Each structure stands twice: as structure tokens, then as C-alpha cells.
Amino acid sequence: MTTELSGTGVTPRAGIGRVVWYRGTTDLEDPPDPATVDPDEELAAFESAQEAAHEELERERERTSERLGEDEAEIFDAHRAFLDDPEIVGGIETAIENGLPAPHAIRRAFTDPIARFENLDGPMAERADDLRDVRDRLLRLVTDGDRMDLGDLPDGSVLVAERLTPSDTAQLDADAIAGFATIFGGRTSHAAIFARSLAIPAVVGVGEELAQVGDGRELVVDGERGTVVIDPDDEARNRVSVAETPIVADHVSTADGDEIEVAANVGTLAELDVAAEQGADGIGLFRTEFLFLDREAPPDEEEQYEAYTAALSAFPDERVVVRTLDIGGDKPIAYLDTPDEANPFLGERGIRRSLGPDSDLFETQLRALLRAAADHEDSDGSLAVMFPLVASVEELDAALSRVESVAEELAEEGTTHAVPELGVMIETPGSVFMAEALAERVSFLSIGTNDLTQYVMAASRENERISDLHDPRYPAVLRAIRRTVRAGHDGDAWVGMCGEMAGDPDLTDLLVGLGLDELSMSAITVPDVKANVPEIDTDDAAERSDRILAAETREEVVRLLSVEDAE
Structure with a gap:
């Protein structure tokens, strides 16, 4: 059944x-009488397993880096750190000295650290699995278990x-x-x-x-x-x-001929191949902060330049939109002096840090980006750069001034460079209200619906108790999107969307009706969205979006979306 x-x-x-x-997990029998245990022998067995675990992790790190990218691979650096953690190693050594065989000592030493992570909230609780991974690896190696x-x-x-x-x-x-x-x-x-x-x-x-x-x-x-x-x-x-939607490599247009760019969001170089395989029309969001995470020092100009040129090479005939460093909030970086703020999502993050304490990093990143932009001037593809969490015209003007000064420095050095297409992420109510003035200064606006919803609804993305409020189908969020699109077009800028909302196939008709020129999403949702676009008549979609935006509650929006889908 x-x-x-x-x-x-x-x-x-x-x-x-x-x-x-x-x-x-390796099952263990009850430990023997401590008098029968040779501590020196058991300690040697643990140290041998620890060394073998380091070698395995290095091989797996290299394999993962090749398949998935450096960011995913760096989780194995954390595992190697757990292998050498003084609390865990000391606990194992003490338990062995007190008469426990190495396997039982390993299991005991990991118990409290795993429990501490399990008692945390959110993503930190998931680190317990990393500790289990290290524990089980050691147990398998010390018992000569099969994998x-x-x-x-x-x-x-x-x-x-x-x-x-x-x-x-x-x-x-x-x-x-x-x-x-x-x-x-x-x-x-x-x-x-x-x-x-x-x-x-x-x-x-x-x-x-x-x-x-x-x-x-x-x-x-x-x-x-x-x-x-x-x-x-x-x-x-x-x-x-019916779940496997055919992949469409070509660009798609609505039934009445309006082309909608369907791009992919990526955070690692390995994801570029996945995006291309899924038929993405370029990259609508390259999250550069992943180049900076899980390491002891920031990437230098050359490393960043190579990463950006690799992205451009993966899509030589398309646009690649790179977001400048967006840290703070839920993305702290250990080697930077980030403040301990009561509400980090409303604090020093995004462009605020780039124009302030991280100005040197910002300048290095801009140098790499302007150099990469020059390398593809002769191809059909192009590089675009957008600034995160802009809330005011003053911030944008300061960022544009920094781009200009970096370009001047490169010119004085005789370094080949080009100023790429520039844009602003619309994530704050301030940027929504000033969207036309922002659009007059740049080529495009890109709506980040994850943060925009958080700020419009005053609902933290990390707070599960108010997760119902983190829904872009609330009328206030939809009206902010429409206001942005109209203001962007009035300011002669194209307008895209790179939040999770863009990748929801059930909302493609609504977003086209709202006037979005580009939708960028996780690569695996690209085929579904591309399949929907040719079925949409732009004028009809605009009329449907008008009816939906007249709603006053989320429940009414959801009902109207269901009605429109049924038609």
C-alpha cells in the first residue's frame, strides 16, 4: 500500500x-575491564587513526573542490580542525589514560561537543553533523571498519x-x-x-x-x-x-514577443557549469562573499581576477552580474573586525562596510573587476557589477566615485581595464522609495526579494517564530516590487530580480506582469521558469498582476494566484 x-x-x-x-556509525560493544587495556597501545591506535583521517580528508577536499568548488570543499578544513581540537583530543587522551580503549574514548570525547551544537538554533545546529562525521571517521579507522x-x-x-x-x-x-x-x-x-x-x-x-x-x-x-x-x-x-522539465538553451520570449532573461544565481565557480547545463541565460547574481569565507585571509586581486574571468569564460555570450562583497548580518568573516551588534541585519553590512571598514577590500575587488571587464570587451558577453544593501543616493554616489577613482588608478598604472555595467540591489525600503534617482545613475536595478521581504515586513530571516511574515506574496512586498520596476524604467534602467521569488514557477506570470526584464534564480529552477515564459501574454499578465496588487491581505493574494493559475 x-x-x-x-x-x-x-x-x-x-x-x-x-x-x-x-x-x-560504527557500533561498539561494552568496554572491557580497564585493567586489561594497554594505554600506550590504545593511544598509538588513536594517533594512527588521526593521521589516516587527515589524509582521507585531504583527498576528499581535493575531490570536492574539483566537483563542487572551493567553497564546498572548505568544509573539510573545518573537519581537520575538529580532528586537532584540543578539547576533543585531550578528552580522548584522558579517557584512554583512565582505561578506555581508543574507540570508546573517541565516542565519549565527542558526546558533549555534539550536544552543545545540537542545542544551538539555526544553521549552527547543523555543525553537529560535522562533528559526527569526524567521530565516525575516527571510529571506522581505529576499528579497521569497512566504508x-x-x-x-x-x-x-x-x-x-x-x-x-x-x-x-x-x-x-x-x-x-x-x-x-x-x-x-x-x-x-x-x-x-x-x-x-x-x-x-x-x-x-x-x-x-x-x-x-x-x-x-x-x-x-x-x-x-x-x-x-x-x-x-x-x-x-x-x-x-513530469517533474523533469526539458532544458532550453536559447533565450525565451513571451507569447507576444517580449524577451525575458532567465539567469542563474551562483556562489561558487563549480556552480557555473551547473548553470550552463540548466540553460541559464548568464549569471544574474555571483555572490562574491563566498570567495572570502572559511579562510584565514582575504583573496588577493589576482585570485579574484581569475575567479571573475572564469565566470565570464563560462558564459562568453551572456551577461555575468557580480555582486560586490556582502558581509555582515548572517555572513560574518572571521579575519575581519566585525562588530557584535544587537541586530546585525540592521547594522554594518553590505555597501556600508565596503565604504567604511572594508574600503581596502572594496578597492581590491573593484580593481579585479575592472580588469576582468576589459578581457571580454570584444565578446558578445559582458560583465556587470552591482552594489548590495544600498539605502540612499549618497551611498550609491560614494560607490560610483570609488569605481571612478579605481579606474583612474589603473589608467595611471597603464593596466588594461574597463568600467563594467553598474547596478544597485534593491533590498531596503529606502532604495525602493529612491529607485528612480538610483536608476538615473546606473544601468540596472536588481531586486533581492529575500532581504526586501525581511525589511518591508520587519521580519528577520533567522527568526523561525515569525517565518510566516517572510513571504514575498504580502501585498506590501508586491507593491514595493511594482514601484521599483516602474521607477527603474522611468530612470531608463532595466530591472531584474535575484531573490528566491524569481525561481518560483508559480509566480513567473505575476513577475512578467509586473514588468521584470530579468529573473535570476537557483540553476535547477531555470528550466521550469523558462518553460512558463512562452505561455504568457504580457498584456494579459499585466492585467492579472493589477488584480493581485489590489489585494489587501496575503490570503487574498494566494487565492487570486490560485484563480489565475486555474484560468
Whole structure:
């Protein structure tokens, strides 16, 4: 009989296959009498396992960097740090001195650190999985346990586990596996992040009922709906068969001939290939802060230049929009002197830091960007640069002045450069109200709906207690979007959107009706949005958007969207 279980979908993809269970934790029997334990022998066994773990992590880091990019690979740097953490190593050594064999000492030393992370809120709780990954690796090595090769699963397998660690997920072959489902885990876990990067159907946090699904059972993993279906019936099978939208490499236009650029958001160089494979019309948001995270010092000008030219080379005939460094809020950087603010989302972040304490970093980044822009002047593609979290005309004027001064410095040095197309991210109410004045100074505006919704609705993205308010379908947010589009066009700028809203296929008609020229999203949603655009008549969509924007409540907006979809 068909059974459906709910969890958290992490990729808008569905797959069907046969269950392969993965149980990564090494089981231990009760420890022996301490009098029978040789501490020197057990300490040597631990140190040997620790050394072998370092070697494994280095190999996995290199492999992950090649497949997914440097940012994803750097999680293994954190694992190596856990291997040498004085608290953990000291706990293992003390337990061994007190008569525990190395495996039991390892398990005991990791217990409290894992529990501390589990008691934290939000993404930090997911770091407990990193500690489990290091613990289980040490246990396997110290006990000479076998490791299941997750990169060699039978084609069409659905991997099911209690939880998957980063090193587990990094092994998966995206071309072979039909999907995975876990009992525990959240949307911000590294397993979920890897699944999105690899475009693998995945549902996490399904719960203990998933443990009753045995090896070989047929299972549907629906990352769009956030469900797994055991022994699927024809209806569940059909949902999988229609889930794969054909990839369209060419640009798409509405039924009446208005071209809508459908681009991709990326945070790593590895995601460029995925974006190209999904038919993206260039890059609408290159999050450069990922070049700066999880390292001991910022990237220098040459490293940044190479990253930006790599992005341009991946899309030689398209536009690549690079966002300047956007840190602060939920993206602190350890080697920078970031303040401990009561409300960091309303504090020193984005362009505020670039014009203030991080001005040297900003100048280095601009130098690299202007050099990269010159390298592609003769191609059909182009580089564009946009400034994050602008709230006033004064901030934009200061940023534009900085670009001008950097260009002058490069000219004086005789360094080849070009000033790219410049734009502003619209994320604050201040930028919405000043959108026309901003547009008169730049070539484009790009609406970041994640932050715009947060600031319009006064609802922190990190506060789960008010998560209902973080919905761009609230009338206030929709009206802010329309105001921005009209003001941008009045100021002779094109207007795009790079927030999660842009990648929702159910909202494509509304966004076209609001007048957006470009939509940029996670690469795996590009085919679905591209498939919708040719079915839309621009004038009809504009009339429908007028009716929706007249609504006064989110519930009415949702109802009207459903009515329009049914027509």
C-alpha cells in the first residue's frame, strides 16, 4: 500500500528508485575491564587513526573542490580542525589514560561537543553533523571498519540514512543516484547544500517512520513537495515523470514577443557549469562573499581576477552580474573586525562596510573587476557589477566615485581595464522609495526579494517564530516590487530580480506582469521558469498582476494566484 511521509525538500526535483540503506556509525560493544587495556597501545591506535583521517580528508577536499568548488570543499578544513581540537583530543587522551580503549574514548570525547551544537538554533545546529562525521571517521579507522562506497551505488538507487554527513554526500554520483532521504537533518545542513549543488532530489528530516522502510523497497523522493512515497502508485509515479522539465538553451520570449532573461544565481565557480547545463541565460547574481569565507585571509586581486574571468569564460555570450562583497548580518568573516551588534541585519553590512571598514577590500575587488571587464570587451558577453544593501543616493554616489577613482588608478598604472555595467540591489525600503534617482545613475536595478521581504515586513530571516511574515506574496512586498520596476524604467534602467521569488514557477506570470526584464534564480529552477515564459501574454499578465496588487491581505493574494493559475 502506498504511504506518503513528509519532510523538508531541499531541491525542486523528484526521483524514483530502490532503497539502499546507509548506516555510517560504527557500533561498539561494552568496554572491557580497564585493567586489561594497554594505554600506550590504545593511544598509538588513536594517533594512527588521526593521521589516516587527515589524509582521507585531504583527498576528499581535493575531490570536492574539483566537483563542487572551493567553497564546498572548505568544509573539510573545518573537519581537520575538529580532528586537532584540543578539547576533543585531550578528552580522548584522558579517557584512554583512565582505561578506555581508543574507540570508546573517541565516542565519549565527542558526546558533549555534539550536544552543545545540537542545542544551538539555526544553521549552527547543523555543525553537529560535522562533528559526527569526524567521530565516525575516527571510529571506522581505529576499528579497521569497512566504508560503504557511496559513489558506486547501483544506478537508480535511493539512498536512505539516519543522517548524511558532508563526506557521505560528497561521494554521491549525481548521474546515478535517484535521490536520498534522511530521518534527521535540515535545509541548511551540508548534505542539503551538496544536494542542491549536485541537483540531486532530496528530502531531509522525514522522521523515525522512515526507519521502517527496508532495503529494496521502491521509493519516490519529491524535493519539490517535501515528501517521500513508499511503494508509489501510478499517481506518484506520474509526478516523477513530469517533474523533469526539458532544458532550453536559447533565450525565451513571451507569447507576444517580449524577451525575458532567465539567469542563474551562483556562489561558487563549480556552480557555473551547473548553470550552463540548466540553460541559464548568464549569471544574474555571483555572490562574491563566498570567495572570502572559511579562510584565514582575504583573496588577493589576482585570485579574484581569475575567479571573475572564469565566470565570464563560462558564459562568453551572456551577461555575468557580480555582486560586490556582502558581509555582515548572517555572513560574518572571521579575519575581519566585525562588530557584535544587537541586530546585525540592521547594522554594518553590505555597501556600508565596503565604504567604511572594508574600503581596502572594496578597492581590491573593484580593481579585479575592472580588469576582468576589459578581457571580454570584444565578446558578445559582458560583465556587470552591482552594489548590495544600498539605502540612499549618497551611498550609491560614494560607490560610483570609488569605481571612478579605481579606474583612474589603473589608467595611471597603464593596466588594461574597463568600467563594467553598474547596478544597485534593491533590498531596503529606502532604495525602493529612491529607485528612480538610483536608476538615473546606473544601468540596472536588481531586486533581492529575500532581504526586501525581511525589511518591508520587519521580519528577520533567522527568526523561525515569525517565518510566516517572510513571504514575498504580502501585498506590501508586491507593491514595493511594482514601484521599483516602474521607477527603474522611468530612470531608463532595466530591472531584474535575484531573490528566491524569481525561481518560483508559480509566480513567473505575476513577475512578467509586473514588468521584470530579468529573473535570476537557483540553476535547477531555470528550466521550469523558462518553460512558463512562452505561455504568457504580457498584456494579459499585466492585467492579472493589477488584480493581485489590489489585494489587501496575503490570503487574498494566494487565492487570486490560485484563480489565475486555474484560468
